Amino acid sequence: MFNVSNKRVDNVFWHCFYVKFILFNGDLMFKYKIGALVLLITLLCFFNFALAKDNTFSLLSKVIYLDPGHGGADSGAFYKNVKESDLNLSIALKVMELLREDGAIVYLTRYGDYDLAVSDAWNRKRSDLLRRVNVINNSNCDLYLSIHLNAEDSGTYHGAEVYYDTINPDNEEIAKVFQGEFQKNLNTNRDYKENSTKYLQRRVSRPGVLLEVGFLSNASERALLKSDTYQNKIASVIRNAVNLYFNG
Numbered sequence: 538m539f540n541v542s543n544k545r546v547d548n549v550f551w552h553c554f555y556v557k558f559i560l561f562n563g564d565l566m567f568k569y570k571i572g573a574l575v576l577l578i579t580l581l582c583f584f585n586f587a588l589a590k591d592n593t594f595s596l597l598s599k600v601i602y603l604d605p606g607h608g609g610a611d612s613g614a615f616y617k618n619v620k621e622s623d624l625n626l627s628i629a630l631k632v633m634e635l636l637r638e639d640g641a642i643v644y645l646t647r648y649g650d651y652d653l654a655v656s657d658a659w660n661r662k663r664s665d666l667l668r669r670v671n672v673i674n675n676s677n678c679d680l681y682l683s684i685h686l687n688a689e690d691s692g693t694y695h696g697a698e699v700y701y702d703t704i705n706p707d708n709e710e711i712a713k714v715f716q717g718e719f720q721k722n723l724n725t726n727r728d729y730k731e732n733s734t735k736y737l738q739r740r741v742s743r744p745g746v747l748l749e750v751g752f753l754s755n756a757s758e759r760a761l762l763k764s765d766t767y768q769n770k771i772a773s774v775i776r777n778a779v780n781l782y783f784n785g
């Protein structure tokens with residue numbers, strides 16, 4: 538016979554009540570968790586969308602070669618223990634970071650303090666430049682930028698300027714765009730110039746220019762060029778000019 542005492546029925550009743558209570562509450566917690574998860578996913582999608590809107594990869598698939606001038610035994614201009622080659626590289630690395638943020642594929646002709654001359658070169662400078670010419674031409678890049686600093690004896694000249702060679706028909710337009718951005722943002726009233734005497738520029742057939750981003754021979758500009766803040770500013774102006782050239 539199936540026989541249960543009142544006490545047992547009582548226990549079963551309370552047991553079921555507790556189970557139901559726990560399940561109900563568990564269910565509620567589950568709903569809360571699902572709700573929180575949906576909210577989290579929605580927020581993530583929103584932020585992702587906002588971020589994607591912010592960074593549209595404006596230079597996606599563009600190949601850009603940066604050429605920090607000099608390196609190794611060749612320091613370029615040298616004033617008060619400041620080597621042009623060091624500053625050229627520092628600025629080029631900053632430009633590289635910014636252009637990569639925009640989706641560009643960026644290469645440098647050098648990533649450290651060395652030149653590209655072959656070991657048994659009879660003319661180290663020429664060998665270095667010739668190898669830079671070859672790597673840039675062989676890359677089939679969309680744009681190349683040689684980065685240098687200017688110098689002259691009086692110490693009074695200042696300001697960034699752009700040189701171009703007519704070997705590529707796009708070079709004058711590139712020079713114009715870059716000089717425009719330099720004039721707007723880097724306190725220079727200098728103008729872009731055709732210059733067909735530069736060893737590298739005369740031989741690189743890819744589109745590109747020589748950027749002389751300031752005068753190392755000018756004391757106040759030298760102080761600026763040495764500073765991380767000003768180098769970041771130059772890099773940012775170069776990034777804007779690259780975007781302007783490709784995207785208008």
Ligand SMILES: [Zn+2]
Nearest residue numbers: 606613685686
């Ligand atoms: Zn130089």
